[in-house]
Amino acid sequence: MPEMRFTKDHEWVRQDGDTVVIGITDHAQNALGDVVFVDLPEIGREVAEGEACAVVESVKAASDVYAPIAGKVVEVNAGLTESPALINSAPTGEGWFFRIEPKDPAAFAALLDETAYAALVESEA
Amino acid sequence: MAETGSLQETPLGGLHRALGGRMVGFAGYAMPVQYPAGIMAEHLHCRAAAALFDVSHMGQAELVGEGAAAALERVTPADVQGLKPGRQRYGLLMTPDGGIFDDFMVANLGDRLFLVANASRKHLDFPLIESVLPDGVTLRPLADRALLALQGPGVAAVVESLAPALAALSFMGVAEAEIGGIPVLASRSGYTGEDGFEISVAADRAEALAKLLLAQPGVQPAGLGARDSLRLEAGLCLYGNDIDETTSPVEAALVWSIGKRRRMAWDFQGAERVREDLANGPKRLRVGLRPEGRQPARGHTPIQAADGTPAGEVTSGGFGPSLKGPMAMGYVARPHAGDGTALELLVRGKALAARVAPTPFVPHRYKR
Numbered sequence: 001m002p003e004m005r006f007t008k009d010h011e012w013v014r015q016d017g018d019t020v021v022i023g024i025t026d027h028a029q030n031a032l033g034d035v036v037f038v039d040l041p042e043i044g045r046e047v048a049e050g051e052a053c054a055v056v057e058s059v060k061a062a063s064d065v066y067a068p069i070a071g072k073v074v075e076v077n078a079g080l081t082e083s084p085a086l087i088n089s090a091p092t093g094e095g096w097f098f099r100i101e102p103k104d105p106a107a108f109a110a111l112l113d114e115t116a117y118a119a120l121v122e123s124e125a
Numbered sequence: 126m127a128e129t130g131s132l133q134e135t136p137l138g139g140l141h142r143a144l145g146g147r148m149v150g151f152a153g154y155a156m157p158v159q160y161p162a163g164i165m166a167e168h169l170h171c172r173a174a175a176a177l178f179d180v181s182h183m184g185q186a187e188l189v190g191e192g193a194a195a196a197l198e199r200v201t202p203a204d205v206q207g208l209k210p211g212r213q214r215y216g217l218l219m220t221p222d223g224g225i226f227d228d229f230m231v232a233n234l235g236d237r238l239f240l241v242a243n244a245s246r247k248h249l250d251f252p253l254i255e256s257v258l259p260d261g262v263t264l265r266p267l268a269d270r271a272l273l274a275l276q277g278p279g280v281a282a283v284v285e286s287l288a289p290a291l292a293a294l295s296f297m298g299v300a301e302a303e304i305g306g307i308p309v310l311a312s313r314s315g316y317t318g319e320d321g322f323e324i325s326v327a328a329d330r331a332e333a334l335a336k337l338l339l340a341q342p343g344v345q346p347a348g349l350g351a352r353d354s355l356r357l358e359a360g361l362c363l364y365g366n367d368i369d370e371t372t373s374p375v376e377a378a379l380v381w382s383i384g385k386r387r388r389m390a391w392d393f394q395g396a397e398r399v400r401e402d403l404a405n406g407p408k409r410l411r412v413g414l415r416p417e418g419r420q421p422a423r424g425h426t427p428i429q430a431a432d433g434t435p436a437g438e439v440t441s442g443g444f445g446p447s448l449k450g451p452m453a454m455g456y457v458a459r460p461h462a463g464d465g466t467a468l469e470l471l472v473r474g475k476a477l478a479a480r481v482a483p484t485p486f487v488p489h490r491y492k493r
Binding site: 037055058060061062 | 159163165166421446
């Protein structure tokens with residue numbers, strides 16, 4: 001399994017060749033509750049680091065999903081449109097959101113590692 | 126996550142935590158928004174079997190003394206004097222300008238009236254009512270009582286076995302009874318559109334009663350999240366969202382709660398605006414809305430006509446688990462209020478197609 005990194009906004013980022021795959025963490029999906037809709041970015045969109053580029057809606061509320069790394073959106077998970085509940089059932093697998101071609105390949109290494117993310121979740125509990 | 130440190134506790138706070146409830150602040154109380162099952166499952170379970178909600182944050186009070194009903198009618202257009210013993214009714218408290226001060230339930234217990242008001246408004250409602258009471262009529266807030274709501278099609282069987290005296294009640298009937306030896310005051314009513322009961326019980330017996338009810342076949346706990354999606358599917362207003370001091374009963378489509386006699390006499394606070402809105406038609410109306418597709422539109426979403434003209438605002442919106450789609454209610458200018466009218470909801474700057482739709486979105490299943 002390739003290494004997974006994290007953001008303080010509870011997204012996970014996985015390196016996959018020249019691109020990174022992004023989704024929300026199990027902690028985030030659990031806090032959101034049952035997801036009923038997801039609004040994904042357009043393919044080809046250039047996003048800045050920290051830019052809101054997707055929205056996830058649970059029964060209760062809407063939440064932004066941010067680009068963890070600057071770059072270009074090259075693919076989105078079309079399966080989520082029909083089955084948004086995948087975000088709850090498989091947050092780090094089939095529930096992925098979108099794929100970015102990073103502007104700076106080194107940006108990935110600057111994200112939180114698993115230990116740092118676990119500490120962040122702990123501190124927010 | 127909401128800070129729950131400085132919040133008040135209901136008598137069931139310990140039980141909620143023991144059941145894994147996710148506690149949030151609501152109207153100054155620490156309340157479970159959901160349990161581990163989650164809002165969707167809790168909602169669907171309520172429509173399929175039976176759900177138990179803690180609504181002890183709501184304000185309970187008794188109004189005692191000769192002329193209590195007539196006195197209460199000074200601030201509500203509901204027909205309180207015509208309410209028969211053992212019956213309950215929905216009513217509005219009015220501002221002097223004809224806005225809605227709160228919505229509430231009033232029951233005739235024979236020798237007294239029993240009131241249930243919203244948690245967020247009870248500290249204002251009780252002084253308002255007291256301000257119009259003549260000598261000899263007293264309002265007694267019942268701060269030492271809890272309120273449980275048992276809702277769903279499975280409730281009838283549960284009550285049949287535990288409290289046969291309550292099983293005979295029809296929708297909006299009220300009776301004092303015992304459940305497992307615990308004295309309660311129960312009304313056949315609720316906030317979900319389902320058959321069910323709201324059960325008032327002494328605070329120190331509330332946990333025992335809740336545990337007894339949760340031990341019955343098919344009964345599961347449900348939190349405020351499911352309560353909100355259930356009431357929205359049922360087309361019921363939430364005070365502070367869908368009705369407030371600026372909305373008139375006519376705009377809110379709650380004219381049915383105004384007694385016939387009251388509409389002849391116009392002898393309640395705020396009557397002028399209600400009368401005028403009825404005579405001339407209100408400028409805006411509360412309507413149901415069904416967005417196309419799956420995307421929900423939340424409260425405060427702007428509504429525009431198909432040609433882009435501003436038409437109103439969403440006041441409550443979300444996803445209906447039983448409806449299997451998004452739903453909302455809001456106020457629109459009267460020309461746009463007809464069922465089927467095509468409108469646009471501006472969600473994050475993008476126009477989402479929607480139509481005005483009748484409510485309830487999910488049919489009521491009250492025991493008539």
